Amino acid sequence: MSATVPPDVESFNPAGVVHGRQPMPDGSFLSFLSDRQWKRHFVGRGDSRVHPAGDELPVGREDGAVHIVLGGCVARERTHLRTKLVRFRGVGQLLGEANLVGSHAGGRTVCLGDTWVMSLTTARMHSVLTRQPDVQMALLRSLEARNRSDEMIYGTFGRPALARVGALLYHLATVSGKKDPLGVRIAGIRQTDLADALLVGRSTVENAFKELKALGVARSGYRQIVMTDMDGLAELVWPPRS
Incomplete structure (x- = not known):
């Protein structure tokens, strides 16, 4: 397929x-x-x-x-x-x-x-x-x-919180995202769900998400998150090697 x-x-x-x-x-x-x-x-x-x-x-x-x-x-x-x-x-x-x-x-x-x-x-x-x-x-x-995806998304404990949260959101957008006038919408997800998945505190996720919003790659609503710039998010999460 x-x-x-x-x-x-x-x-x-x-x-x-x-x-x-x-x-x-x-x-x-x-x-x-x-x-x-x-x-x-x-x-x-x-x-x-x-x-x-x-x-x-x-x-x-x-x-x-x-x-x-x-x-x-x-x-x-x-x-x-x-x-x-x-x-x-x-x-x-x-x-x-x-x-x-x-x-x-x-x-x-x-x-x-x-x-x-x-x-x-x-x-x-x-x-x-x-x-x-x-x-x-x-x-x-x-x-x-x-298994490889899980290692990259959930197991990279040494990476900054911004990169870890961004990688998980990018993954969710690609496996369950819905087209939205503003980008790609992830429905049904809460920041507590992200925190549980990454084994971090909710405040860590909240702070990372504030940074993502400030960078213009994400917006939030009630139990939904919209990734407004998937390419920008990818570059942020996996920066190109110089």
Whole structure:
């Protein structure tokens, strides 16, 4: 399936998704599938529904299913050693992959806004992966891309707070952003969510966001953030090497 940045999921496009015309973010599971693989092995094979904001998806439970995000974004929450860890997963990502190896990670997966999800039984997914090495490779490539992305976004503790907050916002814009007259809108996100994800205090996020606003690359509203200059944000977060 084709990839671009960012996808436009302002309104879900069932026909576009079914026919492989809906752009998928680079590095996501669906971005590594061909249109033929998508239509043959997944379209019409799972249970698809739209979950409202705040709905909790049954990811990580012993439900015997995996889930593919077709629109929207979720916050995946886990707790380790009394520390809450948050990771955001957007369009094209596969959730619940631990069920494929019989490991149930637990935790909560909460929809940040209206989120369109396709759910498939692990038996169905195992059948596809066993018989279709190309689909198996797509899944492995997406998990490796996700690990690298997580390291770059969530694990760079030595970087300045401005760069870390900016990198997370850029990531969210590319995986779940909606086109806006002012730029790219990220709906359903709060500064406390960003602080939880980066393991910093809310004041750190607030100060970084004030700097981003002063630099003209971001604006905020009620439970939404608009990135007004994606190119400027990218240069700020990942400055070109001299």
